Amino acid sequence: MASQLPRLRRSALPFAGSILGAVALTTSTVYADEPAKKSIYDAPPALVTPPNSEPTHPTPTDRLAVHIGAARRFINTHYRLACNKLDDAFSEYLSYEHSVTRTVAGLAPPKESSEKVLPGAIYVAVATMAGAIVTRRRVLPIRVITPLLVGVGSAWYFIPQTARNVGDLMWEWERKVPGVAETHAGVRSGIENAWKASVETSEETRRKFDETVSCVRKSAEDLVKRG
Known part of the structure; x- marks a missing residue:
């Protein structure tokens, strides 16, 4: 029995060695999977590259965009002006039409x-x-x-x-038109004066004619009476 004890010890050594190796591998693997601890010091600031101080020239696309914007503003401005002029012309036409309508309606008798x-x-x-x-x-x-x-x-x-x-x-x-109005007033006044003068002349002529006829009739009657 005592002779078998050293044999058991020698056979158990390789088995124990394998177990210890497996435990060591497992422990190292677990520690490798764990995340690294955060450092207590702040990270150094990132280096900021200064902007390029050299002037940049506009590209052809930028120049084309500027010309297109100017053209659109020009078109919009003149379009609004044209619309305003059309609205003013239409309003003036409506006002003229209403004026003509009122004038024609005013010529008719009541x-x-x-x-x-x-x-x-x-x-x-x-x-x-x-x-x-x-x-x-x-x-x-x-x-x-x-x-x-x-x-x-x-x-x-x-x-x-x-x-x-x-x-x-x-x-x-x-x-x-002051000149036309004055001429018309003068012609009208002349016609009215001529009409009044003709009426007065005709009345005077008629009165004289009646007087002459009365005198002739009276003379004829006197002659007849004297017979």
Whole structure:
């Protein structure tokens, strides 16, 4: 029994050596897998490279972008100006249209009046044409003035309210030109004075004629009585 003990010890040595080697490998592997401990000192700051102080030249792409931006601003500015001008022109057209509409509507006689524009205007046109036909073989001034006078006179006869409205409108237009307004006022005053003078002359002539006829009649009666 004592002789077998050294044999058991010699056979157990290799087995124990293998176990210790395995434990050592395991321990080293575990320590290798563990993360390294963080150092208590701060890491040194990273070196910052200073920017390049040399001037950079614009690339062709940059120059093209600048030209495109300038062109777009130019187009947008002129587009807005064109839109504003179109809006102003359209507003002016609407204002002019409303003015014309109000002017034409103002020439018509009032609704309570019995005057009719359509037949009266036809009568005035026929009278004017008749005056032109009658004076077609006369001298030029008579051929021009006679139809005008006939047309104006027929307008004041057939459509007096419309003729008065047209005359007032023409007078408003003539007042914008002082020279024309003064000439018109002078001609109108001359015509009115001539008309008044002719009326007074005709009345005076009629009165004298009546007096002459009365005297002749009285003389004739006296002669008859004396028979």
